[in-house]
Amino acid sequence: MPIKLDQLDKEIIDLLTRDGRMSCAEIAREIGTVSERSVRYRLEKLIEENVIRVNAIPVPQSLEYSVVADVFIEVETGQVLEIARKIASYDLVSYVACSTGESDISIQIIAQNNRELYEFVTEVLGKIPGVRKTTTSMVPFIVKDNWRIPFSAFRDSRPEPESTMDLEPRPQSRER
Numbered sequence: 001m002p003i004k005l006d007q008l009d010k011e012i013i014d015l016l017t018r019d020g021r022m023s024c025a026e027i028a029r030e031i032g033t034v035s036e037r038s039v040r041y042r043l044e045k046l047i048e049e050n051v052i053r054v055n056a057i058p059v060p061q062s063l064e065y066s067v068v069a070d071v072f073i074e075v076e077t078g079q080v081l082e083i084a085r086k087i088a089s090y091d092l093v094s095y096v097a098c099s100t101g102e103s104d105i106s107i108q109i110i111a112q113n114n115r116e117l118y119e120f121v122t123e124v125l126g127k128i129p130g131v132r133k134t135t136t137s138m139v140p141f142i143v144k145d146n147w148r149i150p151f152s153a154f155r156d157s158r159p160e161p162e163s164t165m166d167l168e169p170r171p172q173s174r175e176r
Helices: 007-018 024-031 036-048 080-088 114-127
Strands: 067-075 093-098 105-111 131-138
Touching: 007 024, 007 036, 024 036, 067 080, 067 114, 080 093, 080 105, 105 114, 114 131
Parallel strands: none
Antiparallel strands: 067 105, 067 131, 093 105
């Protein structure tokens, strides 16, 4: 049974998304209507229920890893999981997923330069037994790189827009 979150959970999660180091006291102050103890209880429950994880996210560009590419991989039948797990072990790979459609595996690579990317795709990925084809797509810039819990997951959420074609972005969190 999926967990239904409320407005307080949303505010806590939004604040931690903005700053994962924020203390429970700071979160309570920012929200203004809840005690530090309540925030701590909610946060522990969110982590225990595996709704959120709090961890550090490296910023590749700060370390001179400025080349990002998505690679779509076709593999021999029956080898998808084995090859996906092997690919997941490489340091340059930041994301690995099994997919359906034209490719079997979708990955993201973060490299220092185009040469490192090229060599990894051709000399490492291309030589894994069972890999039939790779298609690389450069990612010149990323518009959004974090997932937010949809409003529909919260009990106190606004109703969904009438049209499923509503393409206007919803506000993600309160700004200071």
